[in-house]
Amino acid sequence: MNSYLIRNVSVLGAAPTDLLLRDGVVAEVGRGLSAPDAVVIDADGLVALPGLVDLHTHLREPGREDAETVETGSRAAALGGYTAVCAMANTSPVADTAGVVEQVWRLGREAGLVDVQPIGAVTVGLAGERLAELGAMADSAARVRIFSDDGHCVADPRLMRRALEYVKAFDGIIAQHAEEPRLTEGAQMHEGEVSTRLGLTGWPAVAEEAIIARDVLLTEHVGGRLHVCHVSTAGSVEVLRQAKARGVRVTAEVTPHHLLLTDSVVGGSNELASPAIADTWHPAGAYDPVYKVNPPLRTAADVAALRAALVDGVIDIIATDHAPHAVEDKECEWAYARPGMLGLETALSIALDVLGPEWDMIAERMSRTPARIAGLTEHGRDPAPGVPANLTLVDPASRRLIDPAESASRSRNTPYARMTLPGRIVATFLRGEATVLDGKAVK
Amino acid sequence: MIRHLLSGADLDADTAIQILDTAAEMAAVSGREVKKLPALRGRTVVNLFYEDSTRTRISFEAAAKRLSADVINFSAKGSSVAKGESLKDTALTLQAMGADAVVVRHPASGAPHRLADWVDGSVVNAGDGTHEHPTQALLDAYTMRSRMGRLAGLSVAVVGDVLHSRVARSNVLLLSTLGAKVTLVGPPTLIPVDIAAALAPGTAVCYDLDAVLPSTDVVMMLRVQRERMGDSYFPSAREYARRYGLDGARMRRLPEHAIVMHPGPMNRGMEITPEVADSPRSTIVEQVTNGVSVRMAVLYLLLGGNNR
Numbered sequence: 001m002n003s004y005l006i007r008n009v010s011v012l013g014a015a016p017t018d019l020l021l022r023d024g025v026v027a028e029v030g031r032g033l034s035a036p037d038a039v040v041i042d043a044d045g046l047v048a049l050p051g052l053v054d055l056h057t058h059l060r061e062p063g064r065e066d067a068e069t070v071e072t073g074s075r076a077a078a079l080g081g082y083t084a085v086c087a088m089a090n091t092s093p094v095a096d097t098a099g100v101v102e103q104v105w106r107l108g109r110e111a112g113l114v115d116v117q118p119i120g121a122v123t124v125g126l127a128g129e130r131l132a133e134l135g136a137m138a139d140s141a142a143r144v145r146i147f148s149d150d151g152h153c154v155a156d157p158r159l160m161r162r163a164l165e166y167v168k169a170f171d172g173i174i175a176q177h178a179e180e181p182r183l184t185e186g187a188q189m190h191e192g193e194v195s196t197r198l199g200l201t202g203w204p205a206v207a208e209e210a211i212i213a214r215d216v217l218l219t220e221h222v223g224g225r226l227h228v229c230h231v232s233t234a235g236s237v238e239v240l241r242q243a244k245a246r247g248v249r250v251t252a253e254v255t256p257h258h259l260l261l262t263d264s265v266v267g268g269s270n271e272l273a274s275p276a277i278a279d280t281w282h283p284a285g286a287y288d289p290v291y292k293v294n295p296p297l298r299t300a301a302d303v304a305a306l307r308a309a310l311v312d313g314v315i316d317i318i319a320t321d322h323a324p325h326a327v328e329d330k331e332c333e334w335a336y337a338r339p340g341m342l343g344l345e346t347a348l349s350i351a352l353d354v355l356g357p358e359w360d361m362i363a364e365r366m367s368r369t370p371a372r373i374a375g376l377t378e379h380g381r382d383p384a385p386g387v388p389a390n391l392t393l394v395d396p397a398s399r400r401l402i403d404p405a406e407s408a409s410r411s412r413n414t415p416y417a418r419m420t421l422p423g424r425i426v427a428t429f430l431r432g433e434a435t436v437l438d439g440k441a442v443k
Numbered sequence: 444m445i446r447h448l449l450s451g452a453d454l455d456a457d458t459a460i461q462i463l464d465t466a467a468e469m470a471a472v473s474g475r476e477v478k479k480l481p482a483l484r485g486r487t488v489v490n491l492f493y494e495d496s497t498r499t500r501i502s503f504e505a506a507a508k509r510l511s512a513d514v515i516n517f518s519a520k521g522s523s524v525a526k527g528e529s530l531k532d533t534a535l536t537l538q539a540m541g542a543d544a545v546v547v548r549h550p551a552s553g554a555p556h557r558l559a560d561w562v563d564g565s566v567v568n569a570g571d572g573t574h575e576h577p578t579q580a581l582l583d584a585y586t587m588r589s590r591m592g593r594l595a596g597l598s599v600a601v602v603g604d605v606l607h608s609r610v611a612r613s614n615v616l617l618l619s620t621l622g623a624k625v626t627l628v629g630p631p632t633l634i635p636v637d638i639a640a641a642l643a644p645g646t647a648v649c650y651d652l653d654a655v656l657p658s659t660d661v662v663m664m665l666r667v668q669r670e671r672m673g674d675s676y677f678p679s680a681r682e683y684a685r686r687y688g689l690d691g692a693r694m695r696r697l698p699e700h701a702i703v704m705h706p707g708p709m710n711r712g713m714e715i716t717p718e719v720a721d722s723p724r725s726t727i728v729e730q731v732t733n734g735v736s737v738r739m740a741v742l743y744l745l746l747g748g749n750n751r
Binding site: 188191192193194195196197198199200201202285286287288328331332333334335336 | 529530531549550551552553554556557559560571572573574575609612635636637638640641642
């Protein structure tokens with residue numbers, strides 16, 4: 001096992017210091033450290049963050065290994081500064097049994113690039129009809145704590161109530177994909193001015209807000225724990241704000257794409273929440289399904305509300321909803337394309353755009369809080385003596401032009417193509433071993 | 444001249460007028476015994492139809508043939524993505540065959556935009572999903588202009604299922620560009636959100652047909668599919684016809700000079716009664732005739748016929 005001596009690194013924006021990583025932990029912190037046996041990394045100008053934790057990743061294995069595998073997705077994650085990802089359950093077969101979640105967990109260990117924490121399905125086959133064996137998944141080697149039918153809403157209120165109630169026995173949490181299915185039949189994009197102009201069936205904001213409102217009430221009623229996936233509307237933020245003020249145990253995530261892109265890009269406009277990025281960006285043409293995602297891209301007002309909520313804490317974390325898709329599932333008519341976007345390799349850049357170099361807040365929203373929600377005790381801990389050496393080094397001064405061909409993902413469906421984004425991940429360490437050095441994957 | 448015709452928004456007033464004027468010249472040709480011009484000899488026009496639409500396809504086919512183009516009809520129905528070739532592969536095939544223009548009808552909104560990214564030839568949108576049908580709007584404008592003598596200042600009521608209507612979207616865009624005042628009429632469930640902001644700021648919305656008729660120069664009835672009842676857009680065909688159908692009594696509320704249009708195919712008894720459809724105010728048959736002239740003009744101008 002290698003030791004690493006990271007010289008002159010700014011831990012979370014503080015004055016430069018040295019970090020010695022040895023035997024899987026941060027062995028020493030201080031200026032002028034020496035370790036003759038260690039690999040020395042000159043980290044002048046770099047910022048050390050606790051390794052990022054993604055609560056919402058689609059790794060596609062088993063079933064769609066042509067779009068992503070646990071290994072390729074793990075590599076993309078490491079390159080994005082992540083040391084742990086939570087793998088969504090909508091694989092084929094669905095991760096609704098102990099056998100499948102253990103398989104995914106084992107594949108993650110074999111890849112060895114990030115810790116892969118499987119999420120279990122709430123209902124058998126994501127069909128929304130009866131509970132999967134949640135307890136068996138919790139007791140498995142994968143130790144599942146988060147359950148989600150993501151991609152589908154647990155729409156039946158009685159089933160949702162039971163799920164929230166049942167998982168209390170093992171401190172579980174239900175991560176809801178909030179989408180009232182009757183209000184979104186055939187929906188293709190956000191319902192509004194752009195959907196009207198483009199003649200695409202609308203996905204109204206109220207279809208998300210109504211489910212979140214219902215679920216926070218159910219959560220309050222049974223004393224459960226709710227996590228809301230990919231919050232996308234200003235109205236949802238207000239529902240969450242009220243629920244949190246009442247003390248409901250609810251957490252919420254927002255994706256990088258909902259923090260930057262607006263529905264107008266579907267019509268070929270370059271309107272982004274960040275003028276600095278938009279200035280030099282040429283979007284793909286109208287109706288390019290690279291911008292199709294569920295929940296859909298929303299209006300500029302929604303994006304502004306989400307950015308504000310991320311700062312004030314109503315939204316707890318950034319989660320990527322990294323959703324790789326094969327070329328043929330995107331290079332087609334809008335209505336026939338699958339929804340979803342890549343996100344792991346670009347998330348930190350979007351966070352920098354939204355939050356600026358507020359390193360403590362970035363660590364809170366992208367590492368500590370997601371680790372706490374997922375129960376990943378080895379992650380989300382600031383570099384300090386004795387702490388597991390899961391960390392990443394960021395060059396905040398760097399800017400990079402996004403080229404889909406350079407992605408470590410097996411898929412190419414990044415909405416950030418041709419954008420110049422701030423920040424670059426230089427190195428990532430998982431339990432003291434480098435997974436990324438000089439901005440390149442080590443294995 | 445523009446390269447593709449994908450949307451009514453692609454046409455500025457000058458271009459639209461140029462098309463209408465060219466169509467008038469084409470109409471003169473269609474009145475001759477030999478209805479043929481050599482303008483597009485040696486050029487290939489592909490009709491790529493992913494939806495059944497005999498009327499639109501034969502209209503384009505007649506237009507291309509009267510300009511002496513070679514016409515290939517590619518009926519892709521049933522070979523959609525699920526089981527057949529992808530749109531992109533079809534595009535590459537047409538490209539390899541040297542198509543100068545592709546006329547596309549597709550059930551998915553935006554499919555012609557995608558196609559335009561993949562072929563070098565001109566793409567003409569012959570109706571895409573619930574998005575647009577710009578040549579229908581051109582032929583409607585042509586019909587209005589020939590009946591009313593002008594477009595600027597006309598009050599046009601577009602009545603019915605605006606939400607699902609590609610005809611309505613293209614008409615709102617084109618008529619607004621040409622200075623007409625458009626009012627959309629229908630039950631609130633069938634009027635899309637933010638329509639004025641989305642298409643043309645001067646567009647009005649009214650839920651009461653009787654209120655708009657006395658001040659309307661042109662009333663355009665849209666086809667309403669009976670299936671929409673099942674989705675609770677309105678309670679019954681009878682109630683729809685009662686509130687938004689155009690019958691003889693309602694027609695008599697229109698000013699003397701007003702005309703009645705319908706893009707076809709009609710649901711007689713639903714949005715329009717036979718008395719209205721067959722009345723002298725109805726332009727329904729003329730619209731079909733004008734369709735060929737307008738499509739001749741579009742193909743002629745897109746393929747650079749005027750530069751020869």
